[in-house]
Amino acid sequence: MIVFASGIALFLMAFAVHVLLWRIHVPKRQGRMLAVIFLVVLIVGVGLLLSPAAASIGPDFSLLRRILTILLYCSFCTVYLILFTAIEADSPTLTMIALIFDRRAQGIGREELLRSIDFNSFSRLRLDQLLRDDMVLLDGERLRPTRKGRIVVDIILTYRYLLGRTPMGG
Amino acid sequence: MTREGTADLLLITAPFAGFVINILGQFILTRLMRLRLLSSIFVAFTAGGIACFVALAIALFIHAQPMLDKLALSASVLLVYSAAGFVSFAVINLGETSLRIRMMRLILENPDGLTAAEILTRYNDALIVSVRLRRMVDNRQVTVSGDALYPRRSVLILAVGGIWFLQWLTYGGRQGRLLHDWAKYLIQR
Secondary structure, eight states: OHHHHHHHHHHHHEEEEHHHHHHHHOOHHHHHHHHHHHHHHHHHHHHHHHHHHHHOGGGOOOOOHHHHHHHHHHHHHHHHHHHHHHHHHHHHHHHHHHHHHHTTTTTTEEEHHHHOTTTTTTHHHHHHHHHHHEEEEEEEEEEEEOOOHHHHHHHHHHHHHHTTTTOOOO | OOOHHHHHHHHHHHHHHHHHHHHHHHHHIISOOOOHHHHHHHHHHHHHHHHHHHHHHHHHHHOOOOOHHHHHHHHHHHHHHHHHHHHHHHHHHOOOOOOOHHHHHHHHHTOEEEEEEHHHHHHHHHHHHHHHHHOOOOOOSSSEEETTEEOSSHHHHHHHHHHHHHHHHHHHHTHHHHHHHHHHHHHHH
16 A cells, blocks of 8 residues: 555655646746656655665565555656646647537537637747757757757657558648 | 565566567557557557556465555556556657657758748648548547537547646646536536
8 A cells, every 4th residue: 555655645746846836937848847846756755765764664665665656656757747748738639629618509610610720829839849848959040950859759750660650640 | 585575576577567568569460460550559558458467466466465455556556557558659649640749850851951931831730720620520529510510528528628627737727717618518418
């Protein structure tokens, strides 16, 4: 029980810090700041779990189980970091669903739906995010990939290539 | 090594073993057996889950402990395995739908780089929205009657509610109203 409870408690602590900070001031580089919060709590958690106090809890909280606690915490953080990409910026799908919800019973026509969407917001926003996250850099007026950007894209596309998937949707 | 030590080692290795089988399964199913991507992801995840569950069951069998502890340990191990599965799914899905990855690909294909205007012209919002809308209709995630679109109870609607909740929690603002409407819709139907 202590493994599960400690893993969740650590994540909730990090999540509470994240929500509190974001309510006070939304950081410019949100993804990076969130990763820093998770990392700091991880370091604190590892320190606590490896301390003599944690070891003295009992045989049911062996070193391997404390490692499992850390794994559980890291799993929650990783899943939340991936979900956060959908939370920090409205996607086209989220925007469309919101518009369809706004007109629930009456329904909304396709043309009206497309007219209501603020075009040039999704792509522009994503482009700004690429710059902010150092995935691309501005060389004069031209955007060029950074080493980090190449590595991220290579990982994703290589995995897809190995699975025999090459075409991409929108 | 004691029985408790062996059991704990199995608890740690169970999600890793499941993950390795999941990934290998995806390659075997898509490359050798030519299964469709979505089916291969589902079948491989299930196969990995079974491997993880077997290792977990052995660990719990060789080290007797109270039922509540068994349940909590099982939940921990299965959550770690599921998270690893979610990461692999996200990596595949990002290459399929992520605007940022698609833009990055465009930039990488042009060694001299591209201007922001060139990128926005080649990958514009109208195209993205029409592709997503068609996908939502094809996957029956919204109801279509004549030309009008209506919300429909689907996994997507549930997921969107979860995202709105997290957005409201993190940023506050208009998501509160959307969340209220969403909850009312689910209760009414």
